[in-house]
Amino acid sequence: MLVIRPLQENDLDALYAMAEGAGKGLTTLPADRELLTKKINHARETFNQRCAPEAGLYLFALEDTELKRCVGISGIQARVGLDEVFYNYRLSVTVNASRELDVHVRTPTLHLSNDMTDTTEICSLLLSSSHRGGGTGLLLSRCRFMYLDDFRKHFSEKVFAEMRGVSDDNGQSPLWDALGSKFFDMEFSEADMLSGLGNKSFIAELMPKYPIYLPMLPDAARAVIGQVHENTAPALKMLQAEGFNFNGMVDIFDGGPVVEAFIHNVRTVREGISRHVMIRKKPLDMNVPAEEQVMISNRSFRDFRVTTIPAECIGLDTVSVPAEVAEVLEVESGDRVRLAPLKDTGRR
Amino acid sequence: MWLVRPAQPGDLNDILDIAGGQGPRMSSTLPKKEDALSAKIEQSARSFAGTNKADEPKRFLFVLEEASTGKVQGVSGIDARAGNGQPFYNYRQDALIHASHELGTSRRVEVLYPSHALTDHTLLCSFTITPELRGSDAFELLSRARMLFIASHRELFTDQVVVEIQGVQTDDGKVPFWDSLGRHFFNMDFETADQYSGLLSKTFIAELMPPNPIYVTLLSQAAREALGQPHTQTRATFKLLQQEGFRGGCYLDIFDAGPVLEARTDALKSVVTSHPKTLHAANTDDGELCLISGGEGEGFRCTLTTLTESLQGEVKVPLKTWECLGRSSGDKVRITPL
Numbered sequence: 001m002l003v004i005r006p007l008q009e010n011d012l013d014a015l016y017a018m019a020e021g022a023g024k025g026l027t028t029l030p031a032d033r034e035l036l037t038k039k040i041n042h043a044r045e046t047f048n049q050r051c052a053p054e055a056g057l058y059l060f061a062l063e064d065t066e067l068k069r070c071v072g073i074s075g076i077q078a079r080v081g082l083d084e085v086f087y088n089y090r091l092s093v094t095v096n097a098s099r100e101l102d103v104h105v106r107t108p109t110l111h112l113s114n115d116m117t118d119t120t121e122i123c124s125l126l127l128s129s130s131h132r133g134g135g136t137g138l139l140l141s142r143c144r145f146m147y148l149d150d151f152r153k154h155f156s157e158k159v160f161a162e163m164r165g166v167s168d169d170n171g172q173s174p175l176w177d178a179l180g181s182k183f184f185d186m187e188f189s190e191a192d193m194l195s196g197l198g199n200k201s202f203i204a205e206l207m208p209k210y211p212i213y214l215p216m217l218p219d220a221a222r223a224v225i226g227q228v229h230e231n232t233a234p235a236l237k238m239l240q241a242e243g244f245n246f247n248g249m250v251d252i253f254d255g256g257p258v259v260e261a262f263i264h265n266v267r268t269v270r271e272g273i274s275r276h277v278m279i280r281k282k283p284l285d286m287n288v289p290a291e292e293q294v295m296i297s298n299r300s301f302r303d304f305r306v307t308t309i310p311a312e313c314i315g316l317d318t319v320s321v322p323a324e325v326a327e328v329l330e331v332e333s334g335d336r337v338r339l340a341p342l343k344d345t346g347r348r
Numbered sequence: 349m350w351l352v353r354p355a356q357p358g359d360l361n362d363i364l365d366i367a368g369g370q371g372p373r374m375s376s377t378l379p380k381k382e383d384a385l386s387a388k389i390e391q392s393a394r395s396f397a398g399t400n401k402a403d404e405p406k407r408f409l410f411v412l413e414e415a416s417t418g419k420v421q422g423v424s425g426i427d428a429r430a431g432n433g434q435p436f437y438n439y440r441q442d443a444l445i446h447a448s449h450e451l452g453t454s455r456r457v458e459v460l461y462p463s464h465a466l467t468d469h470t471l472l473c474s475f476t477i478t479p480e481l482r483g484s485d486a487f488e489l490l491s492r493a494r495m496l497f498i499a500s501h502r503e504l505f506t507d508q509v510v511v512e513i514q515g516v517q518t519d520d521g522k523v524p525f526w527d528s529l530g531r532h533f534f535n536m537d538f539e540t541a542d543q544y545s546g547l548l549s550k551t552f553i554a555e556l557m558p559p560n561p562i563y564v565t566l567l568s569q570a571a572r573e574a575l576g577q578p579h580t581q582t583r584a585t586f587k588l589l590q591q592e593g594f595r596g597g598c599y600l601d602i603f604d605a606g607p608v609l610e611a612r613t614d615a616l617k618s619v620v621t622s623h624p625k626t627l628h629a630a631n632t633d634d635g636e637l638c639l640i641s642g643g644e645g646e647g648f649r650c651t652l653t654t655l656t657e658s659l660q661g662e663v664k665v666p667l668k669t670w671e672c673l674g675r676s677s678g679d680k681v682r683i684t685p686l
Contacts, residue, residue: 105533185455206448211560
């Protein structure tokens with residue numbers, strides 16, 4: 001069985017292995033033991049409510065109960081840009097118009113912005129290659145929306161995700177080459193890594209602060225603004241299906257888009273229902289296709305658990321779950337749980 | 349003999365001919381359209397006569413006349429206040445140091461800031477001459493007659509004088525700086541924009557340029573190389589102005605990035621070295637070749653002459669110079685060596 005739970009200290013080795021396997025591009029989880037340990041500790045403090053709500057970092061592990069090992073991770077950062085400065089470029093338009101000259105020219109322009117400050121970010125999604133497919137990625141990502149909705153007061157009304165932008169096989173980013181590299185004496189991968197390690201002040205110090213008029217950049221750079229890396233396309237599609245939209249912000253290094261949604265509009269939240277648990281005695285075939293699975297969460301802030309069960313378990317007022325599912329969810333008969341379809345049902 | 353005098357309505361056709369023969373660039377300060385030019389000449393006449401309305405900018409237009417034929421071969425101008433009551437746009441080339449304490453690195457970042465700092469400085473402008481005369485004595489006369497005018501009408505002008513020098517243009521008429529920057533905001537080539545600039549006003553066009561600073565590093569290489577560089581055809585003008593005491597600073601033209609030269613009015617060579625003298629007749633053509641000017645306002649004349657000086661502040665010049673200047677014995681004149 002696959003179950004979501006808060007990340008723990010003993011997940012470090014598994015986490016490190018995954019970060020290492022992910023390579024460059026995952027800026028929030030670099031393969032650095034010290035940093036990962038810090039992140040795990042931060043997450044522990046958060047779940048135990050020993051840090052201020054706005055400083056919270058919620059990291060969830062996907063555990064394979066047979067392997068007894070963490071095989072995936074996903075996260076929520078309660079608020080960005082509070083202890084450092086959070087930068088994006090806002091893609092906007094400058095219009096030049098003159099009736100006398102018969103001129104009306106629209107110039108796409110990048111403005112350095114801190115507009116996402118104080119907003120909740122979903123981040124750090126990583127899934128071990130051995131467990132990809134069959135809706136596992138969906139569970140890992142979407143479990144967060146159940147959490148966000150159940151504990152709304154800890155988060156902003158709006159959540160966003162930064163999507164990885166375009167870079168080639170050698171890690172070269174066309175936007176970085178045309179823009180960032182003119183201001184930084186370093187390679188894209190290095191800048192990206194430094195940013196991931198949390199050293200953000202160098203960005204403020206070195207990045208151009210005046211607007212960038214896009215026609216002054218080469219076509220190759222302009223073409224990738226707001227575009228995702230091909231490996232990130234499925235993740236983007238998944239978020240779009242949840243109701244996330246491009247909000248006009250792009251990453252300052254690689255031009256990857258920022259997508260956002262109001263929590264109450266997220267599909268997993270809208271389609272969520274709640275039921276009382278009944279322990280089921282009848283045998284049940286757990287191996288059903290992803291379309292017929294539903295996520296089930298125990299709604300616990302501190303000991304959050306989510307797994308999937310077949311949709312047929314859902315009754316009018318109750319949900320009947322096998323004893324072993326109730327056990328991993330740490331629920332008993334009569335407890336209220338939350339349910340939501342794993343896959344987009346097409347219902348609106 | 350060459351004579352520089354205030355432009356008059358009758359000069360219109362000659363000036364149109366000269367302006368038309370210069371290629372597109374000269375239009376920016378000298379309109380090629382008859383109505384616009386005619387209005388400019390009239391405004392100049394009012395400026396010389398001192399009959400402008402209180403809020404009308406003073407703009408002076410001089411012509412270079414071949415005295416024997418009356419044919420006009422060149423034009424030069426002074427705007428008493430650059431911008432003529434509107435903002436006068438330039439880029440100021442400046443630098444920022446982007447330094448990271450954390451990474452221990454720093455980098456010099458060149459930036460072009462839109463600037464109005466030169467607004468209301470006296471501006472030399474509209475210099476246009478028949479191509480064959482470029483670099484000749486007449487060329488120098490036409491340009492420097494303005495400094496003599498400033499010297500003898502000092503109260504009309506400010507303490508700083510500026511002059512815009514045409515920037516780099518390729519043989520096929522392309523302006524690299526415009527192509528890398530301005531073109532994106534107008535969707536038109538340099539020539540078209542320049543025509544509008546002459547037709548409407550430079551300020552009008554300038555206000556359509558991006559309002560924010562421009563990072564030099566994002567310009568094309570050709571545009572970067574053109575920053576502050578004069579057009580090859582302006583070499584003679586550039587040299588003459590340098591001798592006059594003008595120096596390039598950090599200001600650039602916003603369209604072609606040509607240099608804007610600056611000088612302190614009271615330090616201009618023609619102003620420093622020209623002295624008021626009393627006019628007398630000489631029998632011979634002997635002596636040093638000098639610029640000589642006389643008359644006030646609309647009566648201002650400037651020409652080249654041989655002369656001999658006495659120690660009592662008197663100059664002896666040939667009679668034909670008198671005629672040319674419209675002055676006679678005992679009148680005050682101003683001279684400066686060529």
